[in-house]
Amino acid sequence: MPTVCPILVNFKNPKKTVACLRALEKSTVQPDCVYVIDNASTKESKEYFESFSFAFKIRWIWNKENRGFAAGCNQGIRASLEEFPNSFAWLLNNDTEPTPTALEKLLDKAVTTNAGITGSLIQKANGEFSGGVGFIHPKLASVRRPASTDEKNFDYVEGSSFLISPECIQKTGLLSEDYFLYFEESDYCCKAKRNGFTLAWATESVILHDIGSSTGSENAKGGVPYFIDCIMIRNRIHFAFKNGYPTFGILLGLGISLALRVKRLQFSRVPTILKITLSKALFKKFIEKNGGYYEIH
Missing domain, CATH: 3.90.550.60 (Spore Coat Polysaccharide Biosynthesis Protein SpsA; Chain A)
Known part of the structure; x- marks a missing residue:
């Protein structure tokens, strides 16, 4: 072996x-x-x-x-x-x-x-x-x-x-x-x-x-913790742009995700997702505010 x-x-x-x-x-x-x-x-x-x-x-x-x-x-x-x-x-x-x-x-x-x-x-x-x-x-x-x-x-x-x-x-x-x-x-x-x-x-x-035992990422729709939900959407958008997916589709997918948060009355998540998606510096602050350590690459 x-x-x-x-x-x-x-x-x-x-x-x-x-x-x-x-x-x-x-x-x-x-x-x-x-x-x-x-x-x-x-x-x-x-x-x-x-x-x-x-x-x-x-x-x-x-x-x-x-x-x-x-x-x-x-x-x-x-x-x-x-x-x-x-x-x-x-x-x-x-x-x-x-x-x-x-x-x-x-x-x-x-x-x-x-x-x-x-x-x-x-x-x-x-x-x-x-x-x-x-x-x-x-x-x-x-x-x-x-x-x-x-x-x-x-x-x-x-x-x-x-x-x-x-x-x-x-x-x-x-x-x-x-x-x-x-x-x-x-x-x-x-x-x-x-x-x-x-x-x-x-x-x-x-x-x-034991999926999601540490983060709650597998909770029912609408029940995913604030930090995990925001970071997952940000990272999906970051991944898509980095790997050459079509811009229109990426933005449409982001819009659908934000609309779902509004529908679930999770209004505070919308500006956070937009900020950390648009700025690595704000993403770093978001990670560190939630107890993590992040270096901008």
């Missing part, structure tokens, strides 16, 4: 992270080393994590600030490549629990297809189908999950289980940190495909995911 290094980013959810690591211990293929990045780390969280021992080697990276998902993943990728230069990087959400054969089946699919990025089949904790890949509307740049594993020609792999080949990392580089949270995996998939890499979906690699 090739060398593989799982990378987990934790933000104030240590129990879920430990549960994920315990699930990895049962894997039929053991990781060579796991890299855990603890965002907004505290003395208490560090002591909590270090009170456990695990069956594999773990490298802990402690960040005083909440640097976001992409920046945390990039720290893990850099660290893994220093120690294992030709390893696969497996970005794995910390609120997931991989089934015992998940990593084995994921690697099998990646190797047999020679894909640059390979995803797993994501199920909710109760076993309900959730996806693992996604589709992007060619004009509006809106996204959707598949209805079943029968759907093909997907546009991106979800970041909850995101295996990157060493060749893809070498040519495509790291994740964009422009987003802080959400759409960085879609952006990376677009970049990888422009570099000649393909995407694969290992539907026999099953990951149980």
